[in-house]
Amino acid sequence: MSSFFQLFLAWGLLLVFVLMLYLVDKVNVIYQGYASPDLPKTYNDGLFGELSGKTLWDAMSGIPVPGVDAKFASTLKPHYEPVLRQHIEQVFMEGLNHGKAGTAGVPTNNRIIPTPRGSVESWLPMHHLASIYQAGVDFAANKPEDLLRIQQSLDQVTAMIYARTGMELNEAYSATLLVQTEEEESGQMLPPPENELMINAPAPTAEAAADPVLQPDLNRLKPFALEPALATETAEAAPMQEEAKPIPA
Numbered sequence: 001m002s003s004f005f006q007l008f009l010a011w012g013l014l015l016v017f018v019l020m021l022y023l024v025d026k027v028n029v030i031y032q033g034y035a036s037p038d039l040p041k042t043y044n045d046g047l048f049g050e051l052s053g054k055t056l057w058d059a060m061s062g063i064p065v066p067g068v069d070a071k072f073a074s075t076l077k078p079h080y081e082p083v084l085r086q087h088i089e090q091v092f093m094e095g096l097n098h099g100k101a102g103t104a105g106v107p108t109n110n111r112i113i114p115t116p117r118g119s120v121e122s123w124l125p126m127h128h129l130a131s132i133y134q135a136g137v138d139f140a141a142n143k144p145e146d147l148l149r150i151q152q153s154l155d156q157v158t159a160m161i162y163a164r165t166g167m168e169l170n171e172a173y174s175a176t177l178l179v180q181t182e183e184e185e186s187g188q189m190l191p192p193p194e195n196e197l198m199i200n201a202p203a204p205t206a207e208a209a210a211d212p213v214l215q216p217d218l219n220r221l222k223p224f225a226l227e228p229a230l231a232t233e234t235a236e237a238a239p240m241q242e243e244a245k246p247i248p249a
Contacts, residue, residue: 057123092173098136
């Protein structure tokens with residue numbers, strides 16, 4: 001009888017211990033729910049699964065990634081091309097802005113690229129990124145003699161990136177990136193100030209001064225300009241002259 005009572009007591013103590021652990025865990029969960037600050041939710045693109053950053057680049061480049069099927073990786077390439085394009089364009093524009101500001105530096109390998117389903121972390125090799133970034137910096141200098149070199153460098157490095165990923169490059173990046181903005185074009189088309197036009201206005205030539213068509217005769221225009229006034233004065237003076245005549249005897 002005593003052994004049965006001891007066994008019952010042991011099971012009871014064990015049950016109480018498990019119940020206490022459960023209650024402590026629930027209290028911690030409730031406390032963390034109230035104590036943690038409201039952080040904005042981040043939505044990641046689940047299309048690529050666990051692939052992000054360098055593992056995503058390796059899978060798209062044909063490098064075996066543990067736990068990722070090669071056929072599955074090949075089906076993701078049409079969805080990876082917009083991510084790759086945004087990454088390249090962002091690095092070029094960063095170099096362009098830094099070149100204009102005179103704060104050129106070194107780009108980073110990783111970038112968060114937005115997608116229609118959220119965002120994905122993209123990674124590119126540094127030697128490719130450095131060439132794209134430097135093309136933006138050189139283009140900011142606005143030197144026409146360097147334009148061909150910048151175009152060749154940008155097209156070569158982007159073609160190499162697409163070749164490594166096995167994707168087709170339908171349009172060269174230089175056709176869309178190496179263009180002037182609308183603000184620059186409109187600024188070049190602004191007319192000079194009016195006083196500058198008056199100062200820099202060319203003097204009339206001798207032929208223009210001698211030509212009667214280009215240089216109208218002002219004396220010939222005077223009768224036409226004065227004729228209405230003369231007619232009015234004559235009409236007003238006529239009655240006065242008639243009234244001034246003496247009455248005959």
